[in-house]
Amino acid sequence: MENLLQQGEHYITQFGFAFLIALVIFIVGRWVAKIVKSVLEKMMKKKEVDGAVISFTSDLVYTLLIVFVILAALSQLGVETTSFVAIIGAAGLAVGLALQGSLSNFAAGVLIIIFKPFTVGDFIDAGGVTGTVEKIQIFTTILKSPDNKLIICPNTNIMGGNIVNFSAKDTRRVDFVFGIGYGDDIKKAKEVLTKMIEEDSRILKDPAPTIGVVELADSSINIAVRPWVNKADYWNVFFDFNENVKYKFDEANISIPYPQSDVHIITPKD
Numbered sequence: 001m002e003n004l005l006q007q008g009e010h011y012i013t014q015f016g017f018a019f020l021i022a023l024v025i026f027i028v029g030r031w032v033a034k035i036v037k038s039v040l041e042k043m044m045k046k047k048e049v050d051g052a053v054i055s056f057t058s059d060l061v062y063t064l065l066i067v068f069v070i071l072a073a074l075s076q077l078g079v080e081t082t083s084f085v086a087i088i089g090a091a092g093l094a095v096g097l098a099l100q101g102s103l104s105n106f107a108a109g110v111l112i113i114i115f116k117p118f119t120v121g122d123f124i125d126a127g128g129v130t131g132t133v134e135k136i137q138i139f140t141t142i143l144k145s146p147d148n149k150l151i152i153c154p155n156t157n158i159m160g161g162n163i164v165n166f167s168a169k170d171t172r173r174v175d176f177v178f179g180i181g182y183g184d185d186i187k188k189a190k191e192v193l194t195k196m197i198e199e200d201s202r203i204l205k206d207p208a209p210t211i212g213v214v215e216l217a218d219s220s221i222n223i224a225v226r227p228w229v230n231k232a233d234y235w236n237v238f239f240d241f242n243e244n245v246k247y248k249f250d251e252a253n254i255s256i257p258y259p260q261s262d263v264h265i266i267t268p269k270d
Contacts, residue, residue, distance in 0.1 A: 037062040122165055176225040184255055200240075202229055218259070
């Protein structure tokens with residue numbers, strides 16, 4: 001009887017000591033998890049990450065750390081945790097397969113926010129759509145098309161292809177091609193175009209604009225004109241310059257030919 005009491009006291013002492021260690025592991029582990037969550041939130045805020053992504057990511061990391069702490073505490077108490085790990089792993093796999101598309105979009109959204117290939121307000125061509133970025137969300141990016149349509153594009157589509165950011169640089173090159181007739185004076189046409197560029201204050205002096213013959217086409221001599229402008233002036237210069245070229249060419253008696261074909265009619269002899 002005395003031996004049984006001694007064994008009981010021994011087991012109680014061991015269990016109490018193990019319980020105390022498990023409790024310490026849980027308390028310290030929970031404290032560490034909170035610190036990790038706080039540090040992660042601060043780091044993401046410094047990088048100006050979207051608030052929804054910060055909340056989702058920090059909560060996910062905290063939950064995973066708490067699960068790890070609980071398993072460590074249970075293991076200290078002698079509880080077999082292998083089965084728990086297997087169940088959690090199987091459940092995670094099932095959820096991952098069920099939410100594969102959503103998780104991919106989430107991961108792509110995090111990459112967009114971290115690497116910033118574009119920001120809100122940029123005009124981009126990505127994911128098969130073109131528009132101004134209005135919102136960068138966890139799973140989708142919201143854009144507004146030039147004709148004011150709302151475009152909701154999955155983040156995976158955006159990160160899975162080329163991204164063209166028209167707003168990334170302060171300056172842009174405007175590309176024009178103007179055709180003149182084969183009977184017109186090329187030098188005169190280039191002088192008219194050069195004067196137009198010099199008189200337009202929106203066109204930058206540096207980089208210098210380019211003017212040159214780009215093609216001897218079927219019905220015209222095509223002259224390429226490539227001035228540089230501030231990105232805010234791009235479309236105004238594009239529309240105005242196209243319109244003014246017609247007026248200036250008319251004043252200078254330079255023709256703008258339309259496609260022509262020579263038709264040879266052969267009359268059969270009797």
